[in-house]
Amino acid sequence: MSPKMKKPKPTCERPESEYRFSSPLGYIIVKACDSGLHSTSLDGELTDENFTPNLREGVKLLGSSKVPEVIKKCSIWFQTYFNDLKNINSVERPDICVFKKSDLAFRELVWKTLADTVGPGEVITYGALADRLKNPGAVRAVGSAMRNNPNGIIVPCHRVVRASGLGLYHGGTRQSVKVWLLNHEGITKYS
Template sequence: MASRMVPKVNSKQGGSPCQEKQVVLLSPLGRMEIWGCDKGVHEIKLPKASLLPRGAEPPGACEACEACEELPEPLRQCAAWLRAYFCEPASTGSLPLPALHHPLLRTDSFTRQVLWTLLNDVKFGEAVSYKQLADLAGNGRAARAVGGAMRSNPIPIIIPCHRVIRSSGDSGSYGGGQLMKEWLLRHERLHKEKLAQGGGRSPAPAHGHGSSA
């Protein structure tokens, strides 16, 4: 188990600076850092490189950060949601998503539209092409811009850019590396199949979250 808080003034926010804190999640993929403030999650930093061998089965356990009363509520919610995603995916549908407070998600732009569309419309165990996501976001000719939005996604996994693949079916690039992307897609596919065999429902995001302005 591991947790720590690192106060940090975030000059990128504009206006009154946020007092950032950090919590560490020890996931099956490695050490993940969650940064945020009282208003919402700013960023999720994936491990620098996936050490998973190609074709490896997803492990069935993970270590979540210890609960800490001093952590902002969005960080505690984010850590709880990610732990459920890795360990008990079927339970994520009953958990609230944390508020998100990165400037990119609060600025009116096509990138923001793409990221929110991905979060709300592409469910657990599904995959879409860049062109399909561009269509969903309202501009079918902007597939290249969708690729740019995926590269700038500050909150991976929760905003599931790993579910966006090439039209050929190839997984394509990913900030955490191709092996990590393939691991995430396989993790979701296997759990979705298990739910289908057991008669359960695939987990879907809870929509009670919001972007703090």
């Protein structure tokens, strides 16, 4: 993926705040308005070369005391994801701001369908996800939506794989993160 690729335009004009969590995968940086998450990302410096996961590192919100409801939900969701995965379906997914729009664009629909229908321990190919969107010709557009997913892990683009194997994660620079997440969910075969 080219680093010059266009970022989607922001679709929310509410004030945005930034939060930082510790996690087994390093810092998770969350940007959100009071309506929901805008983006959820791992430390920008993270690559396959410096990835050193540590399951004993707990999920903690760093530095903020008064936080909106969506960030409290986010904290519980990530704690459950990393430390008690079998119960993830019993905790509420933190709201994602863009999902509240009444007219989702194709890319947003891909993210929502993925988050709603592909749970931990499952993988889906780009093609099967396009089929699920009743748009079997849209395999490339699904790939593009995955590359531009602003809410990694919560919108589980790591569960989208190629028919022939793992597929890229973060433009191919975080393959070990994708493998770690899938292994954490009990998946060791990708196709």
